[in-house]
Amino acid sequence: MTFNYFEHDLASLHNQLVNREITATELTEATIDNIANTDEQLQAFISTNPDEALAQAKLIDEKGNFDNVLTGIPVGLKDNLATKGIQTTGASHILEGFKPIYNATVVEKLSNSGAVSVGKTNMDEFAMGGSTETSYYKKTTNAWDHSKVPGGSSGGSASAVAGGQVPFALGSDTGGSIRQPAAFNGIVGMKPTYGRVSRWGLFAMASSLDQIGPFTRTVKDNATVLSAIAGFDAHDSTASQREVPDFSAKLTGDVKGLKIAVPKEYFGEGIDPKVAKQVKAAIAQLEALGATVDEVSLPHTKYGVAAYYIIMSSEASSNLQRYDGVRYGFRADDVKNLEDLYVKTRSEGFGDEVKRRIMLGTFSLSAGAYDAFFKKAAKIRTLLIEDFNKVFEKYDVIVGPTAPTVAYGLGEEVDDPTAMYLADVLTIPVNLAGLPGLSVNAGFVDGLPVGLQIIGKPFDEETVYQTGYAYEQASHLFDQHPDIAKKY
Amino acid sequence: MGTGNFETTIGLEVHVEMQTNSKLLSPSPVHYGDEPNENTNVIDFGYPGVLPVANKGALEYGMRVALALHATVSPFIRWDRKNYFYPDNPKAYQTTQSQTPIGTNGYLDVTLEDGTVKRVRIKEMHVEEDAGKNTHGSDGYSYVDLNRQGTPLIEIVSEPDIASPEEAYAYLEQLRQAVLFTGVSEAKMQEGQMRADVNISIRPYGSDTFGTKVEMKNINSFNYVRNALIFEEKRQAEVLRAGGEIRQETRRYDEPTKSTILMRVKEGADDYRYFPEPDLSPVVIDQTWIDEVAASLPKSAGDRRNHYVNDLGIEPYDAEVLTQTLAMANFYDDTIAAGADPKRAANYLIGDVNAYMNKHQVELQDTELTPEHLAGMVKLIEDGTISTKQAKQVFEAIMTGEEPETFAKAHGLVQLSDPDVLLAWITEVLDNNPQSIEDFKGGKDRATGYLIGQLMKMSKGQANPSVLNKLLLAELNKR
Numbered sequence: 001m002t003f004n005y006f007e008h009d010l011a012s013l014h015n016q017l018v019n020r021e022i023t024a025t026e027l028t029e030a031t032i033d034n035i036a037n038t039d040e041q042l043q044a045f046i047s048t049n050p051d052e053a054l055a056q057a058k059l060i061d062e063k064g065n066f067d068n069v070l071t072g073i074p075v076g077l078k079d080n081l082a083t084k085g086i087q088t089t090g091a092s093h094i095l096e097g098f099k100p101i102y103n104a105t106v107v108e109k110l111s112n113s114g115a116v117s118v119g120k121t122n123m124d125e126f127a128m129g130g131s132t133e134t135s136y137y138k139k140t141t142n143a144w145d146h147s148k149v150p151g152g153s154s155g156g157s158a159s160a161v162a163g164g165q166v167p168f169a170l171g172s173d174t175g176g177s178i179r180q181p182a183a184f185n186g187i188v189g190m191k192p193t194y195g196r197v198s199r200w201g202l203f204a205m206a207s208s209l210d211q212i213g214p215f216t217r218t219v220k221d222n223a224t225v226l227s228a229i230a231g232f233d234a235h236d237s238t239a240s241q242r243e244v245p246d247f248s249a250k251l252t253g254d255v256k257g258l259k260i261a262v263p264k265e266y267f268g269e270g271i272d273p274k275v276a277k278q279v280k281a282a283i284a285q286l287e288a289l290g291a292t293v294d295e296v297s298l299p300h301t302k303y304g305v306a307a308y309y310i311i312m313s314s315e316a317s318s319n320l321q322r323y324d325g326v327r328y329g330f331r332a333d334d335v336k337n338l339e340d341l342y343v344k345t346r347s348e349g350f351g352d353e354v355k356r357r358i359m360l361g362t363f364s365l366s367a368g369a370y371d372a373f374f375k376k377a378a379k380i381r382t383l384l385i386e387d388f389n390k391v392f393e394k395y396d397v398i399v400g401p402t403a404p405t406v407a408y409g410l411g412e413e414v415d416d417p418t419a420m421y422l423a424d425v426l427t428i429p430v431n432l433a434g435l436p437g438l439s440v441n442a443g444f445v446d447g448l449p450v451g452l453q454i455i456g457k458p459f460d461e462e463t464v465y466q467t468g469y470a471y472e473q474a475s476h477l478f479d480q481h482p483d484i485a486k487k488y
Numbered sequence: 489m490g491t492g493n494f495e496t497t498i499g500l501e502v503h504v505e506m507q508t509n510s511k512l513l514s515p516s517p518v519h520y521g522d523e524p525n526e527n528t529n530v531i532d533f534g535y536p537g538v539l540p541v542a543n544k545g546a547l548e549y550g551m552r553v554a555l556a557l558h559a560t561v562s563p564f565i566r567w568d569r570k571n572y573f574y575p576d577n578p579k580a581y582q583t584t585q586s587q588t589p590i591g592t593n594g595y596l597d598v599t600l601e602d603g604t605v606k607r608v609r610i611k612e613m614h615v616e617e618d619a620g621k622n623t624h625g626s627d628g629y630s631y632v633d634l635n636r637q638g639t640p641l642i643e644i645v646s647e648p649d650i651a652s653p654e655e656a657y658a659y660l661e662q663l664r665q666a667v668l669f670t671g672v673s674e675a676k677m678q679e680g681q682m683r684a685d686v687n688i689s690i691r692p693y694g695s696d697t698f699g700t701k702v703e704m705k706n707i708n709s710f711n712y713v714r715n716a717l718i719f720e721e722k723r724q725a726e727v728l729r730a731g732g733e734i735r736q737e738t739r740r741y742d743e744p745t746k747s748t749i750l751m752r753v754k755e756g757a758d759d760y761r762y763f764p765e766p767d768l769s770p771v772v773i774d775q776t777w778i779d780e781v782a783a784s785l786p787k788s789a790g791d792r793r794n795h796y797v798n799d800l801g802i803e804p805y806d807a808e809v810l811t812q813t814l815a816m817a818n819f820y821d822d823t824i825a826a827g828a829d830p831k832r833a834a835n836y837l838i839g840d841v842n843a844y845m846n847k848h849q850v851e852l853q854d855t856e857l858t859p860e861h862l863a864g865m866v867k868l869i870e871d872g873t874i875s876t877k878q879a880k881q882v883f884e885a886i887m888t889g890e891e892p893e894t895f896a897k898a899h900g901l902v903q904l905s906d907p908d909v910l911l912a913w914i915t916e917v918l919d920n921n922p923q924s925i926e927d928f929k930g931g932k933d934r935a936t937g938y939l940i941g942q943l944m945k946m947s948k949g950q951a952n953p954s955v956l957n958k959l960l961l962a963e964l965n966k967r
Binding site for chain 1: 534538542569573575581769822928
């Protein structure tokens with residue numbers, strides 16, 4: 001028995017659970033069937049945990065308390081979020097079989113809300129990539145066209161939600177890893193403000209950029225999930241102490257008087273004209289709803305990719321040093337001495353993209369290169385932040401495309417890292433500045449979804465959601481489903 | 489100083505473990521001597537996804553040391569990562585402060601053997617985390633114990649102001665005492681709570697460039713440091729005299745041969761790829777915070793010694809003994825504050841209490857003795873309630889936690905000083921011994937001795953001898 005999530009948002013699922021029209025156990029069983037039914041096409045999950053999920057659902061039904069809006073609702077978790085006793089690999093060979101002994105804070109929070117985790121979604125290895133193709137385990141496909149990439153690095157989570165396997169999922173975003181796969185799959189993905197969500201238990205790629213966020217089919221659902229996972233955490237010194245507002249507060253459909261800035265750099269070279277046209281149409285729709293729209297400039301945008309790849313790879317090179325084969329995870333055989341253990345374990349345990357970034361980062365931090373690379377990148381980061389600050393003095397949100405193109409074919413770009421890196425140009429500045437960024441579906445080009453990115457002031461997710469919701473309600477694009485929807 | 493035609497330059501980097509309750513970046517307890525990996529959690533093990541939270545107390549302890557060494561406390565602290573692979577370093581980076589040391593430009597005035605005082609400048613101090621411990625078993629396996637991993641350290645880096653092994657020894661001893669009196673560490677050498685990295689170079693007198701440095705790491709005995717430096721001074725001089733060159737190398741001290749042994753030749757500096765720790769927020773240290781920490785800083789050993797000698801009339805040597813540990817000095821101060829006579833209290837601490845500690849192999853804080861009880865006993869002696877002889881029993885009792893006055897009373901250890909009681913006995917004894925009165929009048933001193941003996945017998949030894957003596961003489965003269 002499968003369940004058709006395309007016909008229900010979280011509020012609807014919640015009502016059915018409250019009214020006993022369906023039980024948590026039935027919903028969990030159906031979700032497991034959904035995955036069994038479609039994962040041959042989608043390849044979204046690295047692992048599923050039906051036993052644990054059903055045990056939890058049974059407990060929820062026995063208790064019968066559905067006060068929390070997420071209680072009894074299944075969720076997919078990106079496989080870089082620590083789940084106690086359940087394999088968490090970061091899609092890397094080096095953590096094959098690794099079962100954390102603690103839960104990530106977001107996992108704990110969802111579990112406390114009663115959400116039922118059914119499995120761990122595929123991703124680029126240690127979240128390094130934009131197509132989920134660097135995963136050691138499998139290649140996930142786009143929910144709209146299984147010959148196309150789902151985007152990345154949170155491609156598994158995006159595909160699982162867009163493909164109707166689960167009602168929502170969590171991902172992580174370091175340079176666009178939630179927003180870009182959300183765009184490629186025509187769903188809603190939020191990268192919250194840096195510090196809004198605790199990173200405790202997120203396998204770090206770049207600590208100053210990483211942030212966890214939700215994938216959903218609607219903006220309202222997204223706001224609901226973010227409310228459940230946001231907030232201060234004593235485990236994370238970079239988690240904000242700010243109170244978590246009601247992210248649904250401004251979901252009225254009204255954007256009259258909202259001041260929207262459109263950076264001209266976001267429609268520059270490298271942006272597919274068809275994508276640009278679609279996004280401009282979406283912006284026109286927001287204007288028609290009463291928002292004011294002005295073109296602005298974010299002059300340092302073009303330096304963002306270079307600065308990002310230096311900062312990200314530097315932090316990653318340090319963060320990934322702990323995978324040394326000494327305490328957990330994969331350890332190479334036949335080692336002669338300590339150095340051999342390190343070299344062999346890491347050579348065999350990591351894939352090419354991870355090695356590439358470790359080398360890039362190690363170089364950028366080395367004594368002779370630090371000033372010219374890491375330090376300069378940090379300065380560019382400051383300039384990018386100042387660019388945004390200036391615009392936000394006058395405007396409420398910044399909008400533009402999420403990605404320069406729609407989803408490309410599997411295998412098309414995986415051997416061209418530079419092209420892949422450049423595709424992050426529109427999402428990267430948001431991470432460098434620590435801002436909230438949302439991607440919502442803005443229609444289709446050649447049958448593939450296009451993403452509209454909405455960027456807000458720090459900790460102003462409310463206005464970002466307000467904008468996304470108004471557009472979504474006006475466009476009603478969520479009524480369009482991929483073919484795979486017919487399988488439920 | 490120096491050897492032959494060479495002068496010696498020594499720099500010391502001293503690491504002291506700070507005894508906070510929990511580790512620098514995790515809530516695991518800081519405790520020595522437990523089962524391997526007992527005091528660890530997922531953070532200490534460098535599990536994927538874990539994050540550090542900086543211990544504010546460790547930062548304050550670091551500020552204490554900075555203030556005690558007259559350093560400038562940095563107004564802004566940023567943590568840095570020092571990257572290197574080793575099994576005792578589970579994250580493969582050490583969290584330290586390379587760019588923003590907690591303290592800079594300090595100094596320690598070191599009293600040398602000839603009594604002169606030398607100021608050794610301290611370049612900077614860093615708060616950082618200690619590594620775990622690797623041990624290599626006889627079974628062919630290596631074992632990693634992460635109990636020590638993450639223990640907060642204060643690293644104290646001297647300028648190359650030290651000119652001889654003896655100066656280095658004096659500096660270390662007096663640095664240890666300075667740190668002890670900040671209360672952040674007991675700096676127990678045998679538990680590795682204080683370790684020194686040493687570098688030494690020599691150059692011909694008059695040369696304006698330093699010679700090539702040789703480094704020795706992690707020496708946990710001041711004697712070893714001295715021996716290693718003495719050997720190294722000679723070795724380097726011999727190499728240079730023979731026309732050789734000193735290489736930049738790391739050596740280790742070998743105690744059995746009292747020599748240093750080459751470990752590796754350094755080719756260029758190590759590249760630790762320092763960069764700002766993105767998982768920890770920078771810390772702003774304002775003057776109010778510094779003032780608060782300064783107010784909580786215990787008085788230094790030197791200040792206390794001056795006070796004991798100048799204000800309390802304690803002998804300089806005794807003052808030295810009383811300030812050997814912070815525990816002893818604090819105990820002494822508290823005993824005085826509880827009203828004890830300073831000299832008598834000092835004598836007890838230096839004599840009987842120290843002897844007790846040695847005999848039972850315990851630290852002062854491990855005994856049942858309290859400053860109030862010691863002061864109580866001293867007061868009983870001072871006011872004549874008990875004799876110094878009786879005090880011996882009372883002392884044994886207060887060492888096991890008994891209240892001195894209660895104990896003395898319960899065991900009849902009370903001197904009788906009441907003149908009315910004593911006079912009655914004196915009258916009785918004199919009436920019964922007319923011959924003794926005659927003898928006294930005739931100038932025989934022995935007579936009083938006999939009479940006192942009789943009186944002590946009557947009082948069952950409880951009469952206060954000095955009061956008794958005074959009253960007896962007065963009575964004899966009346967007859």
